[in-house]
Amino acid sequence: MKAIAVQPGAGGPDVVSRPVPEPAPGEALVRIHRVGVDGTDYEVIEGTHGGVPDGDDRLVLGHEAVGVVEDPNGTGLEAGQYVVPTVRRPPPGVETNDYFERGDPDMAPEGEYVERGIVGAHGFMAEYVTSPAAYLVPIPDELAPWGFLVEPISITEKAIEHARASRSAFDWRPESALVLGTGALGLLTAAMFTETLGYERVYCLGRKDRPHPTIDIVERLGATYVDSRETPVDEVAAAYEPMDVVYEATGHATHAFESIDALAPNGVAALLGVPTDWTFEIDGGRLHRDLVLSNKALVGSVNSNRRHFEAAIDTLAALPDWLLESIVTGIYGLDEIERAFPSATAPAATTDGGSGVGPDDDTTIKTAVEFMPI
Numbered sequence: 001m002k003a004i005a006v007q008p009g010a011g012g013p014d015v016v017s018r019p020v021p022e023p024a025p026g027e028a029l030v031r032i033h034r035v036g037v038d039g040t041d042y043e044v045i046e047g048t049h050g051g052v053p054d055g056d057d058r059l060v061l062g063h064e065a066v067g068v069v070e071d072p073n074g075t076g077l078e079a080g081q082y083v084v085p086t087v088r089r090p091p092p093g094v095e096t097n098d099y100f101e102r103g104d105p106d107m108a109p110e111g112e113y114v115e116r117g118i119v120g121a122h123g124f125m126a127e128y129v130t131s132p133a134a135y136l137v138p139i140p141d142e143l144a145p146w147g148f149l150v151e152p153i154s155i156t157e158k159a160i161e162h163a164r165a166s167r168s169a170f171d172w173r174p175e176s177a178l179v180l181g182t183g184a185l186g187l188l189t190a191a192m193f194t195e196t197l198g199y200e201r202v203y204c205l206g207r208k209d210r211p212h213p214t215i216d217i218v219e220r221l222g223a224t225y226v227d228s229r230e231t232p233v234d235e236v237a238a239a240y241e242p243m244d245v246v247y248e249a250t251g252h253a254t255h256a257f258e259s260i261d262a263l264a265p266n267g268v269a270a271l272l273g274v275p276t277d278w279t280f281e282i283d284g285g286r287l288h289r290d291l292v293l294s295n296k297a298l299v300g301s302v303n304s305n306r307r308h309f310e311a312a313i314d315t316l317a318a319l320p321d322w323l324l325e326s327i328v329t330g331i332y333g334l335d336e337i338e339r340a341f342p343s344a345t346a347p348a349a350t351t352d353g354g355s356g357v358g359p360d361d362d363t364t365i366k367t368a369v370e371f372m373p374i
């Protein structure tokens, strides 16, 4: 079978040949339909995040997948059922650990998990994959074409759950939200705030000139576009309003701290970005004081668990088609993977703590690779 693999830090991804995997007891064989590409894939390609499985020099990419059960192998799944695989698995040679047993693999510390397609385990960019049935989440047939968006949506389901939990000790009534970043994660999250979470006022911060498709999406959602070049994050509260929630999806490290200024009293900022090292000056005393005296919270969040995938499937069903069609700017077959990874062969280093890779033409928002048409 064909798969898409990469040698991290040594160039772009290639189509390789691999044997069709045999499902072990408890595992099903899944034929992959589509797999999404995101910023994390570029970090893996560049070699700044993740890594190959022990004993291998290449990693099969892909962690945002949807496929169809080819062989249930006695697991209780049904042949022909569409499924979305979750990403974390126990480390090699370990059947389970406390985090996986409790259903909280997303809370496992480093060393207590691998992530398929990211770190220590091959991913889903292959014609066939196997997985324990417990990590395969059924998705209705009509949502399968967009099923590769379930994983990124699940990232926000988790982050919002944790942000809310941090405010659960009092009668919190959030109305305003600021999303930092107009990449796929930022736009999907802005849509969740306006369409499914019911926030009254939503703002989305980017750094694009008008006219731009991402600004059109933000405005069609009824949200307000904020240009960070005119209004930096720490000036948003004064220029617009102090925010009940900030959701950081830029990976721009100063934003984590500037978010404290953007928050209203009692607000919470969820931090999602994964920047490289970057040293800069902040007035730590002032920010510390503000966090304390205004009851503010900062919550870091990574990955997601099966519950978040299930919630994400409901969210996906509620998001309008125009939005999904606008965010997914291209779906490509194996014969044109360079279009699915437009900047993978020419990563540009940055000095601002960002990953330096990402879609290189200005209109690509999110792409996917199609292994099998429906």
Ligand code: NDP
Binding pocket: 038, 039, 040, 155, 180, 181, 182, 183, 184, 185, 186, 205, 206, 207, 208, 228, 229, 248, 249, 250, 251, 252, 271, 272, 273, 274, 275, 301, 302, 303, 354, 357, 358
């Ligand atoms: P993208 O790279 O597609 O999006 C990042 C966006 O942030 C881009 O639109 C970029 O703008 C924008 N941006 C960066 N710096 C600034 C700035 N100073 N002002 C305004 N906008 C800025 O990534 P994704 O949407 O896929 O992911 C977002 C972040 O979340 C990444 O850091 C990623 O690593 C992280 N992530 C974290 C996960 C987790 O579990 N915690 C899971 C998935 C992703 P431009 O296009 O102009 O560069």
Ligand code: ZN
Binding pocket: 038, 040, 063, 064, 151, 152
């Ligand atoms: Zn992803």
